[in-house]
Amino acid sequence: MKKSILPILTYSSIIAVPLFLFIYAISYIFAAAYMYVPIQALLGISLAIFCISNGIELFVYKTGTKNVLRLSRHEVDQTKSTISHLVGSKSTKTITFNVKRFNNKEKQLELHKYKVQVDKFTSVLTALLKVKSHSDSTLSIRCSCNMGICGSCGMEVNGKPVLACETNVLKNVKEGDEIEISPMTGHPMVKDLVTDFDDFFSKHISVAPYLERKNKEEQYNAKEIYNQSNDDISKFLPYSYCIMCGLCLDACPVVNTNPQFAGPQALSQGYRYYADSRDQMGEARLELVNAPEMVWGCEFAGACSDACPKGVDPAGAIQLLKFEVMKNSLVGNAPDNK
Amino acid sequence: MLEKESFDVRGREMNLLKTLNYDKEAFLHLASFRVLIVLSIFMSAMFFANILFGLFGGYIKAAIVLAWLLITPQLYEVMKAFSLITSGGFAFGKMNKSFLDLMREKTNKLSYKVLVALPAIGIIIWIAVLAAFIAV
Numbered sequence: 189m190k191k192s193i194l195p196i197l198t199y200s201s202i203i204a205v206p207l208f209l210f211i212y213a214i215s216y217i218f219a220a221a222y223m224y225v226p227i228q229a230l231l232g233i234s235l236a237i238f239c240i241s242n243g244i245e246l247f248v249y250k251t252g253t254k255n256v257l258r259l260s261r262h263e264v265d266q267t268k269s270t271i272s273h274l275v276g277s278k279s280t281k282t283i284t285f286n287v288k289r290f291n292n293k294e295k296q297l298e299l300h301k302y303k304v305q306v307d308k309f310t311s312v313l314t315a316l317l318k319v320k321s322h323s324d325s326t327l328s329i330r331c332s333c334n335m336g337i338c339g340s341c342g343m344e345v346n347g348k349p350v351l352a353c354e355t356n357v358l359k360n361v362k363e364g365d366e367i368e369i370s371p372m373t374g375h376p377m378v379k380d381l382v383t384d385f386d387d388f389f390s391k392h393i394s395v396a397p398y399l400e401r402k403n404k405e406e407q408y409n410a411k412e413i414y415n416q417s418n419d420d421i422s423k424f425l426p427y428s429y430c431i432m433c434g435l436c437l438d439a440c441p442v443v444n445t446n447p448q449f450a451g452p453q454a455l456s457q458g459y460r461y462y463a464d465s466r467d468q469m470g471e472a473r474l475e476l477v478n479a480p481e482m483v484w485g486c487e488f489a490g491a492c493s494d495a496c497p498k499g500v501d502p503a504g505a506i507q508l509l510k511f512e513v514m515k516n517s518l519v520g521n522a523p524d525n526k
Numbered sequence: 527m528l529e530k531e532s533f534d535v536r537g538r539e540m541n542l543l544k545t546l547n548y549d550k551e552a553f554l555h556l557a558s559f560r561v562l563i564v565l566s567i568f569m570s571a572m573f574f575a576n577i578l579f580g581l582f583g584g585y586i587k588a589a590i591v592l593a594w595l596l597i598t599p600q601l602y603e604v605m606k607a608f609s610l611i612t613s614g615g616f617a618f619g620k621m622n623k624s625f626l627d628l629m630r631e632k633t634n635k636l637s638y639k640v641l642v643a644l645p646a647i648g649i650i651i652w653i654a655v656l657a658a659f660i661a662v
């Protein structure tokens with residue numbers, strides 16, 4: 189039931205409800221009264237299935253955490269912190285950074301205000317590092333490359349998940365020359381702007397994110413050459429650009445409401461390896477993701493793909509993966525013996 | 527050694543509101559879907575009460591309009607997903623720009639353009655039929 193019938197019921201009801209609504213409206217417009225009763229009955233059945241199957245998928249198969257965060261707004265005003273030495277004093281501007289820091293003792297977000305002088309090139313990360321070096325060394329941030337490669341500086345700027353090192357301050361200031369920074373609440377929080385990626389990586393591992401050959405000897409000591417055509421490569425290339433920044437999980441409304449859902453990053457990687465002609469795990473991969481908390485958890489909100497800084501398009505990858513799962517359940521054509 | 531402690535605020539339906547900051551379409555789609563899940567059981571009961579006991583006859587049209595409006599965002603996304611799958615991820619996909627430049631010949635085909643237009647055409651027909659239904 190859990191694996192095969194539920195997705196079928198869910199998807200067939202999503203198609204059936206609009207279909208019967210449409211037929212009812214057409215029969216009403218053309219005054220075909222003899223159609224009313226059978227179509228009302230079908231609509232009633234499909235609405236009941238819609239409610240039950242979607243309700244089970246959304247509300248029963250999730251075990252959300254009971255922790256409740258109270259966003260207390262008692263402001264710890266630290267406005268004394270003004271950074272003085274900045275490049276090109278003429279073109280600088282003082283911006284108020286409203287940083288919501290996660291207080292791990294009180295288990296709540298606390299608002300701290302910092303005034304930082306920025307120029308037109310200053311990124312959010314640079315500004316926060318200035319705060320840390322010059323006015324408040326207790327501020328915790330995670331970062332490394334400062335060039336959008338390592339994926340460690342994810343946070344929310346004005347409520348939107350972004351890489352701090354790739355986000356320009358002046359392009360994002362709001363009225364009153366203010367900018368709002370907070371940790372990614374779509375991940376468990378550790379301290380200030382630092383979030384915990386243990387859950388993220390365990391989900392990543394759950395999709396077997398590596399190429400698998402049937403012949404283990406060959407897998408670990410390859411003798412053959414695996415040529416791939418442009419077409420072969422283009423099937424998985426964009427999905428292999430992932431830098432594991434976690435922005436997609438923070439943006440995903442399903443992850444935010446159901447932590448059990450594997451999420452866009454893991455599932456897009458599931459598709460990336462499935463689509464690679466060198467991989468031989470075909471059907472087993474589809475089995476792995478054929479579950480309510482895997483591909484069937486995705487509601488195609490698409491927010492993950494908008495947030496992704498590398499153009500991985502996880503939402504697209506998940507729909508392609510769903511289609512492969514469905515196709516394989518119906519006609520069993522997973523490419524196992526490539 | 528200090529144990530790592532983390533605090534998780536995921537798992538509440540209220541978190542959907544967060545989506546309003548960066549993706550209003552996603553919010554509309556998910557919120558209307560959840561409302562419809564709850565309402566659909568009452569609507570289903572209403573249809574059967576109407577068929578079996580002739581009750582709620584006057585409210586059927588209003589229920590149809592409500593269900594129609596609530597399922598519209600979902601239907602739009604289903605059509606988008608159809609176009610996306612049929613085009614191999616290109617139509618409505620948000621793939622890396624430099625990769626898409628290399629794949630330009632795929633996104634210039636007529637079939638691609640038809641797939642991109644499909645959801646909009648579908649929704650126009652869908653809304654037009656609703657308007658006619660309300661007007662009759």
Ligand code: SF4
Nearest residue numbers: 430431433434436496
């Ligand atoms: S899919 Fe994109 S947003 Fe998600 S972790 Fe990978 S790079 Fe980051």
Ligand code: FES
Nearest residue numbers: 333334339341353
């Ligand atoms: S610091 Fe590496 S991606 Fe931002």
